[in-house]
Amino acid sequence: MPITARLDVATPGHRYPILIGPGLLAEGEAWGGLPAARHAVVVSNTTVHPLHGAALEGRVAHAGYAEVHRVLLPDGEAHKDWSALQSIFDHLLSCGCDRKTVLFALGGGVVGDLAGFAAATYMRGVRFVQVPTTLLAQVDSSVGGKTGINHPLGKNMIGAFHQPVRVVIDLDTLSTLPTREYVSGLAEVIKYGPIADASFLDWIEANLGALLARDGAALAHAVRRSCEIKAAVVGADERESGLRAILNFGHTFGHAIEAALGYGAWLHGEAVASGMVLAARLSSELGLVPPAFVDRLERLLARAGLPVQAPALPFDEWMRHMRVDKKAEGGELRFVVIERIGSAALRTAPDALVQRVVERHGGAALPRPAAAA
Ligand code: NAD
Ligand code: GLY
Numbered sequence: 001m002p003i004t005a006r007l008d009v010a011t012p013g014h015r016y017p018i019l020i021g022p023g024l025l026a027e028g029e030a031w032g033g034l035p036a037a038r039h040a041v042v043v044s045n046t047t048v049h050p051l052h053g054a055a056l057e058g059r060v061a062h063a064g065y066a067e068v069h070r071v072l073l074p075d076g077e078a079h080k081d082w083s084a085l086q087s088i089f090d091h092l093l094s095c096g097c098d099r100k101t102v103l104f105a106l107g108g109g110v111v112g113d114l115a116g117f118a119a120a121t122y123m124r125g126v127r128f129v130q131v132p133t134t135l136l137a138q139v140d141s142s143v144g145g146k147t148g149i150n151h152p153l154g155k156n157m158i159g160a161f162h163q164p165v166r167v168v169i170d171l172d173t174l175s176t177l178p179t180r181e182y183v184s185g186l187a188e189v190i191k192y193g194p195i196a197d198a199s200f201l202d203w204i205e206a207n208l209g210a211l212l213a214r215d216g217a218a219l220a221h222a223v224r225r226s227c228e229i230k231a232a233v234v235g236a237d238e239r240e241s242g243l244r245a246i247l248n249f250g251h252t253f254g255h256a257i258e259a260a261l262g263y264g265a266w267l268h269g270e271a272v273a274s275g276m277v278l279a280a281r282l283s284s285e286l287g288l289v290p291p292a293f294v295d296r297l298e299r300l301l302a303r304a305g306l307p308v309q310a311p312a313l314p315f316d317e318w319m320r321h322m323r324v325d326k327k328a329e330g331g332e333l334r335f336v337v338i339e340r341i342g343s344a345a346l347r348t349a350p351d352a353l354v355q356r357v358v359e360r361h362g363g364a365a366l367p368r369p370a371a372a373a
Contacts, residue, residue: 003029005224009143009231011238014163018143018227022216024170025055025131031063035127035165037100040065043088043115044106045075048133051176056106056131065102069095073111077264080110080150088118099123102165108134108181109141109268113156116147120162130164133173135185136269139192139226140247142167144234150263154324155255161239169227171219183305184269186211187250189222190300191276194293195246196229198342201300208303245327246344249336250276253310253358256321260313273306281357282349283337293341315355 005020024030040060044053049072060068071091073084092101105115105128112130119128130142148159174182189211193201203221204211210218230247237243254275257266280294298308319333327334327346333354337347 004220005227007224007227007231009163009167010235011145011163014145016163016165016167018167018169018231020138020169020171020220020224020227022171022220024168025052025059025173026170028059028062030168030170031059034063034129035100035102036064037098037102037127038066039069039095039097039101040067040104041069041071041092041095041097041101042104042106043071043073043111043118045073045111047075048107048111052106052133052170052173056104060104067095069097073114075110077110077150077258077268078262080114080263082149084114085118085149088114089122092118092122097122097126099126101126103128104131105129105142105164106131106133107137108132109137112137112142113147113159114149116145116162116164117149117159120147120160125162127165128162130167132167132169134177135174135182135223136188137185138169138171138174138223139185140188140230142169143227143230144244144247145238153259154321155259155263156326157324163238167227169223171216171223174214174219180267182214183212184267186304187269187273187276187301187306189226190297190304191247191249191272192226192229194276194280194297194338194341195249195336195344196233196342197225200225200229201341205300208300212304240326242346245334245346246336248327249338249344250274250279252322252325252327252333252335253278253318255325256313256318257310259321260317261311266307266311270307273301273304274308274310277301277308278310278357278361279335280338281361282335282354283339285353285357286337286347286349288337288339289341293338309361310358313358315358318354318358319351 003021007018105112132138132142145163151157254271257271
């Protein structure tokens with residue numbers, strides 16, 4: 001099966017390809033010219049490795065590495081933590097992996113973020129290849145070099161920017177992905193329309209049925225266009241000094257939902273979907289977009305099967321979690337808002353307005369302690 005799209009990510013210090021196509025784990029085209037080394041390490045988890053590990057390890061062995069090691073992590077967002085990271089280091093050190101070692105991250109965003117952070121820090125940095133196997137990882141987390149782990153007090157709070165040397169996206173790996181996970185990934189696909197490309201939003205609306213049916217052509221287009229947008233944003237602002245923050249549309253609210261409910265209770269894309277509705281409402285309340293845009297986004301997310309109403313949380317709990325958001329500056333929250341469809345920006349908003357948005361549109365408000373009222 002051929003590579004159907006080849007994109008470049010170009011940051012000030014790095015340039016690397018994203019290779020997209022069906023069946024890329026089953027053939028050699030995507031695997032030539034990898035960095036030479038004695039040791040290669042496939043990092044995956046106990047769910048993904050039995051499905052796709054043998055195919056990747058075959059490719060890696062053919063690529064000329066004398067020793068191909070395997071690290072299998074426990075599955076789940078709850079394991080995106082120090083202990084999983086430590087287990088990667090334990091394996092690397094006990095196998096004698098040197099600083100030329102190449103890591104291969106096979107899995108969703110959790111494995112990619114963990115393996116990437118291990119690669120960023122092992123012996124002060126080794127090279128790694130992203131082989132994403134969830135829709136979310138294929139359209140978002142495998143591209144752009146954000147790596148890291150969660151802290152009980154905040155999601156993705158410990159990490160590093162470390163670009164992969166290559167991203168290999170085998171669209172066929174999505175055939176084994178459970179529906180709920182697939183739909184969660186669609187939230188990040190939908191995100192790219194409002195923030196960067198109005199016509200992509202039109203296209204998603206028109207092709208949602210094909211996407212939900214995992215039609216090969218629709219999927220290939222959605223993944224390619226998403227990666228093009230992400231690559232352009234990362235190329236312009238690798239370290240998130242400004243523009244890159246737009247990729248976090250819906251994430252300030254979404255991360256708060258994930259942290260408040262406990263990592264893994266709501267999937268990342270589910271939390272982001274209802275977070276996008278809240279962020280769209282906020283944009284509308286700020287007078288940037290008409291209420292009709294919010295309804296349109298909500299309809300599309302609901303058609304995809306994503307939650308559009310946030311869980312009911314006391315406002316002080318929203319604020320407690322949102323204050324640790326990485327976009328906050330000097331304690332002041334900043335939200336990604338939609339200025340017009342296809343264009344986003346970072347804005348502050350008065351607490352009272354944020355409260356109105358989450359309480360009116362974020363599920364029934366729970367009674368708040370008197371001190372917070
Ligand atoms: P995930 O990695 O937990 O994968 C979801 C589930 O699907 C897991 O159970 C996994 O084992 C399973 N799975 C993966 N591929 C499969 C396949 N092909 N067949 C069957 N099962 C498969 O979750 P995710 O949604 O991929 O990623 C979410 C994570 O990504 C979050 O931690 C989030 O913070 C992070 N993220 C990072 C970035 C970034 O830029 N680094 C961007 C967005 C999200
Ligand atoms: N997913 C947000 C980013 O990569 O910046």
